[in-house]
Amino acid sequence: MDIKDIIKPENLVYDKSKVQIDTIMHYCPGCSHGVVHKILSELIEEMDIQEKTIGIAPVGCAVFAYNYIDIDWQEAAHGRAPAVATGVVRLNPDKFVFAYQGDGDLASIGAAEILHACNRGENLLVVFINNATYGMTGGQMAPTTLNGMVTSTTPGGRNIDLNGYPMKITELIAQLPGTSYVTRQAVHTAGAVRKCKRSLKKGIQNVLDKKGTSFVEVVSTCSSGWKMTPVDANNWMAENMIPYYPLGDMKDSVKGGPVSEN
Amino acid sequence: MAKVRGAVVVDKEGCKGCGICVDACPQDVLALNKDVNSRGYHYSYMENPDACIGCSNCGVVCPDTCITIYRVKI
Numbered sequence: 001m002d003i004k005d006i007i008k009p010e011n012l013v014y015d016k017s018k019v020q021i022d023t024i025m026h027y028c029p030g031c032s033h034g035v036v037h038k039i040l041s042e043l044i045e046e047m048d049i050q051e052k053t054i055g056i057a058p059v060g061c062a063v064f065a066y067n068y069i070d071i072d073w074q075e076a077a078h079g080r081a082p083a084v085a086t087g088v089v090r091l092n093p094d095k096f097v098f099a100y101q102g103d104g105d106l107a108s109i110g111a112a113e114i115l116h117a118c119n120r121g122e123n124l125l126v127v128f129i130n131n132a133t134y135g136m137t138g139g140q141m142a143p144t145t146l147n148g149m150v151t152s153t154t155p156g157g158r159n160i161d162l163n164g165y166p167m168k169i170t171e172l173i174a175q176l177p178g179t180s181y182v183t184r185q186a187v188h189t190a191g192a193v194r195k196c197k198r199s200l201k202k203g204i205q206n207v208l209d210k211k212g213t214s215f216v217e218v219v220s221t222c223s224s225g226w227k228m229t230p231v232d233a234n235n236w237m238a239e240n241m242i243p244y245y246p247l248g249d250m251k252d253s254v255k256g257g258p259v260s261e262n
Numbered sequence: 263m264a265k266v267r268g269a270v271v272v273d274k275e276g277c278k279g280c281g282i283c284v285d286a287c288p289q290d291v292l293a294l295n296k297d298v299n300s301r302g303y304h305y306s307y308m309e310n311p312d313a314c315i316g317c318s319n320c321g322v323v324c325p326d327t328c329i330t331i332y333r334v335k336i
Binding site: 007020024029033035038189223229234 | 269271275284303308316322325326330
């Protein structure tokens with residue numbers, strides 16, 4: 001069978017979502033942000049919520065997220081996306097509001113905002129991209145940087161005595177009663193991307209059902225910040241990041257419900 | 263002979279040559295081209311098109327969403 005006979009509209013099985021704007025992203029080759037933007041776009045299209053979705057863009061590489069997903073966006077100051085999202089969702093309770101943040105944004109400067117927004121149980125979805133580094137500014141150490149990991153500000157590797165422990169922020173958030181769904185996923189393989197998409201879909205559905213805060217961490221790569229090729233960065237992440245940041249659901253109940261045991 | 267045939271169309275200008283699709287392909291269909299696109303990236307292409315089963319793994323992992331996948335049963 002000739003390739004031209006296969007490439008026909010009736011045989012189409014996978015294509016770019018119409019919610020995703022047809023432009024070339026500014027992200028580096030192999031960046032996990034692109035995959036997460038793609039699955040968010042696909043979900044917004046599949047769940048038919050484009051008209052009622054408001055995204056809160058962070059500071060970091062994803063600051064230009066509003067250029068790539070065709071929904072309403074609001075830019076927030078560094079770390080303040082959950083605080084801005086609180087205001088947006090309280091004034092527009094019928095909209096679907098999500099905050100999109102990286103680890104330098106959420107776990108460092110915005111740690112207070114995210115903990116209190118989750119503790120209040122604001123009805124929003126938080127997408128947390130954890131790549132263990134400040135990617136935009138040149139690969140500096142973040143709170144989530146692993147012990148011994150070399151970054152531009154820890155050239156000898158992160159030292160726990162000097163810099164503290166890598167912060168498991170998602171485990172902290174799972175303890176807060178305001179959250180309904182807290183999970184950690186990754187996007188390094190096709191299977192992981194499909195699982196991450198299911199988790200994000202559940203998070204969006206929880207927000208539409210007004211169940212409280214849903215929090216989805218995505219363990220990601222920063223091939224430029226880590227000074228690796230994209231494929232090596234994915235393998236390094238699977239070997240080093242995922243043992244410290246194990247994947248899976250940490251809480252899946254209702255607002256005020258208990259933390260699950262797994 | 264496979265019962266399912268697939269085909270992949272890579273948006274040559276959108277591809278940044280990260281190679282994640284090449285790694286994700288279970289059939290070793292994709293490879294990075296020796297040529298470069300207008301931005302200097304070695305874009306992905308179907309090196310071995312007969313082996314493609316249209317599983318869409320490459321499209322799912324592509325960070326730049328530049329892969330379109332077709333599949334037909336034969």
